[in-house]
Amino acid sequence: MAELSEGIEQTLEAAKTASKVVALLPDAARRQLLRQMASALRGATEQLLAANAGDVAALPEADPRRDRLFLTPERIEAIAASAEVVAALPDVLWETLEARTMPSGIRLRRVRVPLGVVACIYEARPNVTADIAGLCLRTGNAAVLKGGKEAARSNAAIADVITGVLRAEGLPEAAVTLLPSTHEASQALMMAEGLVDVLIPRGSARLIRAVREQARVPVIETGAGVCHTYVHEDAEIALAARVIANAKMRRVSVCNALDCVLVHRALEPQLEALLAPCRAAGAQVHTAPEDWGREWLSPNLSVRVVDSLDAALAHIARFGSGHSEAILTQSPEVAARFQREVDAACVYVNTSTAFTDGGEFGLGAEVGISTQKLHARGPMGLMALTTYKWLIESHGAIRSR
């Protein structure tokens, strides 16, 4: 820990100590905390808007982050309402996942417990501050947050409201810690072995890459989605055209948005019919091989004609990011093979990839969408913020072998 400045090390030690307090709160107290948070955020609407106005004014008019940064009374209400939704979700802590008595006489229970200190590095969206704090408190974790510089005033105002609630409830304010929006704070989080139990980067591919390369603490990667939809030769054309248009154009800036359509050669004559609704909604079609594997995040779409299901599978294995992949086919056997062989978090049959989302999957709330395979894959709900421990009891059992 020699790398951490003393100030940040103390801050993280305080978060760790606070995590032990929130971990032991009963379900009712954790729910209540989220409800208080919702009502305090509503009550602070004026202050939040004032702080946010300062952030927005500091950005150039044309900066694309302006929209993500901007708070309105409606957006603040949505943030508060979301905390209430999380408050109402069933508790996930202390559930017994398995239990057995072994021939040695030891009684084993595996129970679900909080992770401890959950850190998040994110960019210009101030709602993430409230969302992650709420999800962490609901699951008995402490949250350490490091938002973008552009949102510094908004984030500080939101964090102030939350620490005010913690104080009023007699809980340590360090249970939700907003770090300064500096490069040093990010570095400290990545190096904080033994103090940060998981670090979740949320934002650009560049941010996620930097965290992957530098972090010494456990990381859950989120976000990057190069998503394909393969149209098999037997697909229903009208259904396929509708699904493609939805997957591409519902919201072009999100990670589950379609990036590349693979079309079986037998359907080449119907290519225009397949793409018509998508084009009508404003999509630009690209066919250059240089664009394969590109995450567009814009109304652009790669299209490639392939010779077979095998060729489609090979393309996805090479260019996909393991996020969301789809097949459109009338054959259950072909669909089953696609679902078995594609190595991705979410594998769809005759369905728009736009459904990759915690809410749509029935998880209640979403921490992010994991693109890694360890611990959590795809949309992450509250359970992704937990781990387990083994509890073992006996009356003096000793091991003989």
Added chain:
Amino acid sequence: MAELSEGIEQTLEAAKTASKVVALLPDAARRQLLRQMASALRGATEQLLAANAGDVAALPEADPRRDRLFLTPERIEAIAASAEVVAALPDVLWETLEARTMPSGIRLRRVRVPLGVVACIYEARPNVTADIAGLCLRTGNAAVLKGGKEAARSNAAIADVITGVLRAEGLPEAAVTLLPSTHEASQALMMAEGLVDVLIPRGSARLIRAVREQARVPVIETGAGVCHTYVHEDAEIALAARVIANAKMRRVSVCNALDCVLVHRALEPQLEALLAPCRAAGAQVHTAPEDWGREWLSPNLSVRVVDSLDAALAHIARFGSGHSEAILTQSPEVAARFQREVDAACVYVNTSTAFTDGGEFGLGAEVGISTQKLHARGPMGLMALTTYKWLIESHGAIRSR
């Protein structure tokens, strides 16, 4: 991937391709593979002993790694028998973990699948080569192995036997790949983003630390165990003395071995009675504060007198490694508080920490003992080598909001 030499990159690409083949093998074929492996290892006893003799001869007489490295006909039989045990374990793949139909009309299933390419860096024990290869094949994963230089001939001989079995079964040999025992191979594994799905370091604290600091691929840390046993004021002295002696002296070189006894001040007069069986078995007692937090891996034991349960909890929070911690008490309330508050993989009541082991926990086989909180905690069985994916179906569902 610019950092990887072309040769190693090709090797890892081949492992990835092979992983897709073994992932799709039915349960019976994976079982059969393990049984063939066992019988081929037995059949190759002479070659394995000859190769091993070369490794052993190259080590100085007094090298402590000699014992771990040494193969005998009995040890080879044990390795083969262990593969047969793993063959007989129930399959963990393709189980449906949850399934539901959402109001949107999408049908969701979350199913268990292999991780893909599992890499392991380990030291002088040649049995790890066969063990990890077997566990990976049983769970439909490819294994990439990098053993210690001292065991290079033994590991190569074991790997040859296994790739011979793969070849005979018509499977890609790259499903089990032994890398050269070089520093470059370790570096390549740590940097192999997109090619290695998890990297498991097994061995010294130094090795594990190096992997944590350098790896860009997901890692499961194993091994380091600074284990405490706290004797509360109401503990049964005879039971406590027996449990302490077992936890410390059953096998001193393993990670679950006891390192530090914390004794409530009220029991100070009984200190010698508590430690007598341990001393009789050869333990050396240390009381210097410099030794707190030390993993002994030898017949040494730290002892500290503490004023209260709170003091014991604080000591464990500060000096424990989150592996195995125990309390000895007659009070169910005190025991429950200890189990709730101690943040460790395994938390024991009136039981020897020596039980932290996959076999003793009923997991059938053990991949290692995880000391991290993500993905797997404590003894890891076959399930730790799996992830899941979401399979989603509908007849053309599109997302409206």
